[in-house]
Amino acid sequence: MKLLRYGSWLGAIVLTIALAGCSGDDGSPGRDGIDGTAGTDGADGADGTDGTGASASRDLPTLQGHIPMFPEDNFHGNGVTGMDDDRVLPYDVQAAFNNDTFFWRVSYRGNEGKRHEYIRYTNGAWQREGGDRRDAQATLDGDVQQGDQTINSTIYEQRTTIMVNDPNAATNVTEFGKFGCFLTCHNYSRHMPEWTAANGHDGKYVIPGDTTGAASGDIVLDLWHWRGARSNPIGRADDQNILALDFIANDGNGGDTGGRKGDSGTSVFTSQGFDPVAGPDFLLNPDTTSGKFAFTWDNFWETPFYYMVRDDALQSGPLSPNPGTIALADAVALGYAPTEGDTVPRRILRGGAGSRADITATGTTFTPLTPDSSYGVWNVQMQRAMDTGNPDDIAMVPGQTYEAGFEVHLWEYTTRDHYVSFPVTVSVGPNASADIQAVSVAGAGPQQGPNWDEIPMTRLDLFQPGITTWEFLTGENENLNKAYTNAQGQLVGQAHSGSGAVNSGTACSGCHNVLTSDPVAPPIFDAGPMEDLTERRGGIWEDTPVVTP
Ligand code: HEC
Numbered sequence: 001m002k003l004l005r006y007g008s009w010l011g012a013i014v015l016t017i018a019l020a021g022c023s024g025d026d027g028s029p030g031r032d033g034i035d036g037t038a039g040t041d042g043a044d045g046a047d048g049t050d051g052t053g054a055s056a057s058r059d060l061p062t063l064q065g066h067i068p069m070f071p072e073d074n075f076h077g078n079g080v081t082g083m084d085d086d087r088v089l090p091y092d093v094q095a096a097f098n099n100d101t102f103f104w105r106v107s108y109r110g111n112e113g114k115r116h117e118y119i120r121y122t123n124g125a126w127q128r129e130g131g132d133r134r135d136a137q138a139t140l141d142g143d144v145q146q147g148d149q150t151i152n153s154t155i156y157e158q159r160t161t162i163m164v165n166d167p168n169a170a171t172n173v174t175e176f177g178k179f180g181c182f183l184t185c186h187n188y189s190r191h192m193p194e195w196t197a198a199n200g201h202d203g204k205y206v207i208p209g210d211t212t213g214a215a216s217g218d219i220v221l222d223l224w225h226w227r228g229a230r231s232n233p234i235g236r237a238d239d240q241n242i243l244a245l246d247f248i249a250n251d252g253n254g255g256d257t258g259g260r261k262g263d264s265g266t267s268v269f270t271s272q273g274f275d276p277v278a279g280p281d282f283l284l285n286p287d288t289t290s291g292k293f294a295f296t297w298d299n300f301w302e303t304p305f306y307y308m309v310r311d312d313a314l315q316s317g318p319l320s321p322n323p324g325t326i327a328l329a330d331a332v333a334l335g336y337a338p339t340e341g342d343t344v345p346r347r348i349l350r351g352g353a354g355s356r357a358d359i360t361a362t363g364t365t366f367t368p369l370t371p372d373s374s375y376g377v378w379n380v381q382m383q384r385a386m387d388t389g390n391p392d393d394i395a396m397v398p399g400q401t402y403e404a405g406f407e408v409h410l411w412e413y414t415t416r417d418h419y420v421s422f423p424v425t426v427s428v429g430p431n432a433s434a435d436i437q438a439v440s441v442a443g444a445g446p447q448q449g450p451n452w453d454e455i456p457m458t459r460l461d462l463f464q465p466g467i468t469t470w471e472f473l474t475g476e477n478e479n480l481n482k483a484y485t486n487a488q489g490q491l492v493g494q495a496h497s498g499s500g501a502v503n504s505g506t507a508c509s510g511c512h513n514v515l516t517s518d519p520v521a522p523p524i525f526d527a528g529p530m531e532d533l534t535e536r537r538g539g540i541w542e543d544t545p546v547v548t549p
Contacts (some may be wrong), residue, residue, distance in 0.1 A: 034176065054510075067229055091406055092457045101384070102396045102447075104381065104383075107457075110410040110510075114229050119344050120153065127276065134252070155412060156413065164224070176405075189258075191416045207247075220242060221241060225523050234320075239393070244259070269352075274346075278328065281346050282327060282344070283331045288321065296342065363379075396428050401427040402425070403426070405420065416465070417541065424436055433509045468490075473502050475496060475500070511526070514530050
C-alpha cells in the first residue's frame with residue numbers, strides 16, 4: 001500500500017535503467033581502491049612486523065570519543081578504505097572450491113586490529129583494558145544504559161564475517177536474499193537504541209516468522225567469523241551460527257539469550273580471569289618469550305607478545321612458535337612480581353575442537369601501508385570442508401546457489417559500528433546469474449587451494465547500517481509511534497518510506513544502492529544510497545540515539 005507514495009514509480013524505473021546504463025560504463029575507474037594490492041600475497045609475514053619501533057610516537061589506547069585510537073593517523077574520514085571518506089568500504093570477494101574444501105578470500109583496507117583485550121598492572125592494581133562498548137562517546141559520558149562503564153581503553157580486534165543462508169534448505173531465512181543481515185538486526189539487539197544491559201549480551205537473531213521451517217531456537221544461518229586477534233594469529237577463524245529466536249519471550253530479564261552462537265565444540269580462544277591484587281590467572285610463559293612474564297604497556301605497539309596461546313597451539317599459524325602461557329602460581333614460584341605497566345592478553349588462543357573449530361585462515365596477510373602498520377590491506381582467507389557433516393554448518397554443494405552477507409569491523413569499534421553489505425548470491429560452480437561464482441579447482445584438502453590471481457573478484461561496497469533495524473524497515477516502529485532522539489537532540493522519526501515495499505517483498509537494492517555506481521545493486525527506484533541514508537538516523541560514529549519518552 002505504501003508503494004502508492006511513489007506517484008511516478010514507473011517513471012522512476014525507466015529513469016534509473018537509463019542511469020544504470022551510464023554508471024555501468026564509467027563504473028570501474030576510481031573503484032580500484034584495493035584491487036592493486038590483491039595479488040600481494042607474497043607479503044606474508046607482514047603481520048609480524050611489530051618490534052620495528054617505528055610506531056613509538058603512537059598514543060597508547062585510551063578513549064578518544066568517536067575517533068579511533070590514533071587521532072593523528074586520522075583513520076576514517078581520510079580515505080583509508082579507498083572510498084568516500086571511509087563511509088563506504090570497498091570489499092573484494094573471491095571464492096573457490098576443490099574436491100572437499102571451500103575457500104574464501106576477501107580484501108579490504110583498514111586498521112591492523114590484531115590486538116584485543118588486556119590486563120594491565122597500574123598504580124598497584126591489575127585492571128582490564130579494552131572490551132566491547134556501545135559507542136566510545138557513551139562510555140565517556142558515563143551513560144549506564146549504554147554499556148560497560150569499566151572500559152578503560154578502546155582496543156578491539158578487527159573482524160570480517162560472512163553470513164550464509166541456504167534458500168533450498170528445509171530450515172532457512174525466507175527472504176535473506178532480499179534483505180540480508182537486516183533480518184537479524186532488531187530494536188533490542190545489543191547496543192541499539194532500545195537495548196539495555198537487561199536484554200543480554202548478544203541480540204542478533206531472526207524472528208521465527210521470517211524463516212521457513214524454523215521454530216524459536218533452531219539454527220537458520222551459518223556464520224564464518226574471522227577475528228584479527230582471537231583467531232588469526234594461530235591461522236584460524238571462528239565458526240558460529242545464527243538462531244531463529246522469539247527474543248522478547250526468551251529474554252525479558254537478561255542473560256545471553258541472543259541468537260548468535262558458537263557452533264558445537266570448543267572455540268579457538270578463551271578468556272582468562274584476574275584478581276586486581278593477585279593478578280591474572282595466566283601470564284606469558286617466559287620459556288617462549290625470552291624470559292618475559294608480561295610486556296610493558298609502554299611497549300604496546302611494538303611487542304610481539306600481544307597474543308598468547310595454550311600449549312596445544314604453540315606451533316599453529318604463521319607466527320609460530322607462539323608465546324605460551326604459565327599459571328600465575330607457577331610464575332610467582334619462579335620469582336615473578338608485577339611492576340608498573342606489566343600487561344598480558346586477556347584472551348588466550350587454543351586449538352579448539354569440533355564444529356566450532358572447523359575453519360582455518362591459512363594464507364591471510366596484512367600488508368601495511370604506513371611504516372607503523374597502523375593501517376594497510378587485509379587479504380583474509382578462510383577454508384572449511386564443503387560439507388563438515390555438522391548440523392550447525394551449511395554444506396556448500398556443487399551446483400547449488402547460496403545467499404550471503406558480508407561484514408567488517410574496523411577502527412577498534414565493536415558491536416553495531418561495522419560495515420555491512422547488501423545480500424548477494426554465491427554459486428558453487430558456474431551460474432551466470434549469481435553475483436559471486438565459486439570456481440572449481442583441482443585437488444583436495446585446505447592446502448590445495450586456488451591460484452587467486454586466476455579467480456574472478458567481485459567488488460562489494462559495504463556501508464555502516466547505524467541503527468537501521470528490521471522493525472524500522474518493516475514499519476513496525478512507525479505503527480507503534482516510536483521515535484528516538486539523536487546526539488544533536490533532534491527527533492529521529494521511525495517512518496521508513498519503503499516499509500510497504502519491504503513487507504511485500506521488494507529487496508533493499510530495489511530502491512537503494514550504496515554508491516550510485518554500485519554494480520551489484522542497481523536500484524529500480526532511486527531512494528538514495530545507504531551511506532547517506534543510514535547516517536541520517538544517527539548512531540554512526542556518534543552517540544546512540546535514545547528512545548524519546
Ligand atoms: C520501495 C522502495 C524501498 C525499499 C524496497 C526499501 N527502501 Fe529504504 N527508503 C525508501 C525511501 C523512498 C526512503 C526515503 C528516502 C529519503 O527520504 O530521501 C527510504 C529511506 C531509507 C533509510 C533512511 C531513513 C531515514 O530516516 O531517513 C534507510 C536507512 C533505508 N531506507 C534502508 C532500507 C533498507 C535496509 C531496505 C531493505 C531492507 C530498504 N530501505 C528498502 C525506499 C525503499
